[in-house]
Amino acid sequence: MIQRLKNFCFFRGSAPIKCASMTKLLMVCMGNTCRSPMAQAVIRKLALETGLAQPFEVACAGTHAHHLGERLDPRAALTLTRHGYEMGRVRSRRITEQDFQSFDLILAMDSSNLTELHRLCPAEQGHKLHLLLDFAEEISETEVPDPYYGNQEGFEQVLALCEAGARGLIRRLLQKPSKIDAAVPPAG
Secondary structure, three states, rough: OOOOOOEOOOOOOOOOEOOOOOOEEEEEEEEOOOOOHHHHHHHHHHHHOOOOOOOEEEEEEEEEOOOOOOOOOOOHHHHHHOOOOOOOEEOOOOOOHHHHOOOOOOEOHHHHHHHHHHOOHHHHHHEEEEEHHHHHHOOOOOOOOOOOOOOHHHHHHHHHHHHHHHHHHHHHOOOOOHHHHHOOOOOO
């Protein structure tokens, strides 16, 4: 039986948002072969290491998924393997209307994909949409860049950014709401 984690989620530069019964997280990029599967692997590992693996699940999808059904990009797989992450059996898929209902929090890798998610998302589910790096308190970057047309170094950068976002997300899930309230940066 999956336990349900009751918590509040707070995002850099915005007012607190209550996320009741957070159990399902969806990572989203454009093609679902690089960034979102990398973020999924990172969050799964950190959740396992902190004991949060049971209360929630993590999945990934793409806004366009030009590579439907394809496996993880080999450069992303190499980067994850080098750093001790398990890739799982991820196959590229496009986000569906059902995802907006099923997932409690949907995290985009960049503002372009966040804009596309807002376009696709039913209005009543829009509160679930945010950037992964909204959680990354120790860095100034707000977007995870697409490494697809670059070199291996770009994949290393993506992994580091996914780790920063995942660490912040896990910290928020582990904190009690009263402690989080004090840690929320002012809006603006």
